[in-house]
Amino acid sequence: MLSKSQYLKYLQCPKAFWLYRKDKSKLTPPSPLQQQIFDTGTEVGEVAWGLFPGGRLIPFNITNIPGMARQTRTAITNSADTIYEASFIVDKLFVAVDILHREEDSWHLYEVKSSTGVKDTYIDDAAVQCYVLEKSGIKLTSMNIVHINNRYVLDGELDLKQLFSILDVTDEARLRVAEIPLRIDEMKSILAGPEPHRPIGPHCLSPYECDAKDYCWKTLAGVPENSVFTLTTANPERKFDLYKSGIANIADVPPEDCTMAQQLQIQGELHIEPDPIREFVRDLVYPITHLDFESFQSAVPQYQGTQAYTQIPFQYSLHIEENPGNLLHKEFLGPIGTDPRRELAEQLLADIPEEGTILTYNQKFEKSIIGKLAKAFPDLKTPLLALNERVRDLMLPFQKRWYYHPAQNGSYSIKKVLPALVPEMDEAYKNLPGVNNGGEASSTWSALPRNADPNQVEQIRSELLAYCRLDTHAMVKILDVLRQV
Ligand code: SF4
Known part of the structure; x- marks a missing residue:
């Protein structure tokens, strides 16, 4: 059986489709971050059902896809006007429609996406569904992409009509339907043959990064x-x-x-420009506070005044150099299941010394978090915005290439700078018991409210604290290297 997602994979690259069907061992499993994106897609799809309430759900059952198609047919016969995950099979090609809605005698198809805009691949997605449905006898009046409207600000009850934007793509999708039978034949003949040859190219990265990239790029092409x-x-x-x-x-x-x-x-050689580095270090004022936030985003805004994908800070770590050689650590990790922002903002103001430099790595992010907190809590606006005035960016010497180590391999991200400058800290990251990057911190935090085991929750909280603490400690070490210049 072929499926809509296999059809889209085939459009990106026939070899990727072949590998998916014939040799999954060549594919890289999704990272925690990719898994979080998939989970967000599922969550958004379910929230969007609320646009057409009272529909009939066809539960997904991988072991009985023909049964899903039969249930859909029965729902239509029983006059269901809205069907979630309506399932159809034609020419051994299976599709499940996110929302199929009937108004009088017209059927409308809604494909739900968690993105904030419409990509070209979504038109192919709608086209292949149209092909299968119309061959199954469902004449579609419209095909629509439902996507997130990130301009919507949560104010009171969640308003689904504002959270989602709906774009009618009927005309564009219909133009692509004619080519589908030929493509299905091609897919079948590819499957009947050996692994196809395909040189690597931009198609490996778009519309999605291919999960066979390691295999094709490293093993086959020797990149x-x-x-x-x-x-x-x-x-x-x-x-x-x-x-x-x-x-x-x-x-x-x-x-x-x-x-x-x-x-x-x-x-690939060490490059150091001492003068601007010395000036950068000289301009820092004690107490120097190294600040790092961890944040998460959700497609469906959870807290008043936030939008889809607003960065919500839930944690910070501060390493405070009160004077040379005198280091203090403070930290915050929010309560689980509630809006952490107010408590975080208040404690941040209490923890950060009233004067001195606040050092961040990539100030744009930390300043934007503080700016959003100031907007959310007008009574704290003045002291919060005053913090931003004191922020300096530890990334600057590396971004400007005043300091370049060949192990950075062209990058100035802290993930490359740290192991290049302070290799022993890189070991410390590798030895962390759980979370060891920002993406993992975010997905781990988002999943915590669903964890009912208090021991596990405590363990995960301590892993989050250890990770964030190491981030600001790493900044202290990087600054030490600059000081040696
Ligand atoms: S990595 Fe590139 S060439 Fe290889 S299967 Fe994926 S898209 Fe095709």
Whole structure:
């Protein structure tokens, strides 16, 4: 049996489709972050059912897909006007429609997406559903993409009509229906043959990063670790052009037409500009507070005054250098299941010294979190915004390439800077018992309210605290290296 998602995979790359069907061992399992994105999609789909309440749900059953199609047929015969996950099979191709809704004698299809806009691949998604439904005798009057409207601000009860935007894609989708039978035949003949050959290219990254990328890029194509694809600030076209011209290693990229940052990466040598680094360090004022927030986002706004995908801070860590050699640590981790922002904002104001520099790594993020807290709590606005005035960015010396270590491999992200400058801290991250990156912290926090085991919850909370504490401790260590300059 073929499915809609296999059809979309085939459109991206026939080899990806073949591997999915014939050799899953070549595929990389979803990361916790990707899994969170899938889970968000499921959650948003279920919330969108509320746009057409009272519908009949066809429960997903992988072991009995024909049974799902039969239940759908029965629901239609019994005059159901709204069906969630309405299932159909034609030419051994299975589709499940997020929402199928009937108004008088017209059927309307709604495909729900957790994104904030409409991508071209969604039109193919609607087209293949249209093909299967109309061959099953369901004449569609409209096909629509339902997606998140991130301009909607939660104010009182959740208003689904404002949370979602609906775009009619009937005309565009119909234009793509004619090609579907041919494509289905191609899919069947590909499956009957051996693993197809397909060179790597931009299609590996779009519309989604392919889960066979490690296999095709590293194992088959031999793309090295320090490849042209890591060339800093270069767009994908330039990287693929270089690769197609026979240049695989970053060291072989001709330095002409390269920016200074790219040239440093190509040369692969330590580069230090002492004067601006000394000035940067000299401008920091004690007590120096190293600040790092952890945050999560949800597609459906949970708290008043927030929008879809607003970053909600739930945790921070502070390492405070009161004076040279005197380090203090403070931290906050919010209560589970309630809005952590007020408590976090109040404790942040109490914990951060009244003067001195506040150091962050990538100030845009921390300043935007503080700015949003100030907006949410007008009575705290003045002291919160005053914090932002004192923020300096520890990323700056690396972003400006005043300090460049070859192990950064072109990047100035803390994940690359830290192991390059302070290798022993990298070991500390590897030894963390649980959470060891920001994405994991976010997905772990989001899942906590569903965990009913108090021992596990306590364990996870301590893992979150350990992770965030290490982040600000890492900043202290990076600043120490700059001081040595
Ligand atoms: S990595 Fe690229 S070439 Fe390989 S299966 Fe995926 S899309 Fe196709």
